Amino acid sequence: MKTIITVQHPESLHHLNGMVGSWTDWDLSEKGIKQAESIAEKLKEEYGDRDFIIYSSDLLRASHAAEIIADRFDKKVILKKELRERNLGKARGKSVAWLKENKEHEELTIDDKLFADAESRRDEWNRLRPFYEEIIANEEENIIIVSHGDLLSVFNAMFLGLEAEALNEHDLFGFSGGVSLMNIDDKGKHIIKKLSDMSYI
16 A cells, blocks of 8 residues: 655745745745744654655745655655645745736646746646656655645646546535545555644644
């Protein structure tokens, strides 16, 4: 059986200062660091006897949380650009208010982009897909993934075997600090046992 635990990074400075997250390197807030420590401690209590591979987005708010978790398991973090949050193009480094006032297009489908140089959700899906297929097919039995809200919502849809177009009508979003637990049993059935469980923070 394969176990995949996903962690949506906890509170980041951009959650407090009104800035866009996207491909920016905002760190965790002080509260976010404490939340990451709580997540790490509870995961260690629950799964400390397992040998985990730990993957993370290379953006600081996720990788910092991943390092805190990895330290509890005495592991190294494997950084993956594929696990980054969606690229919002020219909105990077701008405020959320600026984004709302200056967006070039509405996002009505997964192929729409807020800005010409941004990623659509289909772009994000296509970026994630090779990594997803690799970890599903390999021999790693216990995996922790630390990433971002929108990226993990795409991951959830993939895990359930949905097509990208399903995201036009359905979503499986979580919250900052949420922990999800997924299994693939010996018959290949994909099971979500926890989705964005906030009790870990």
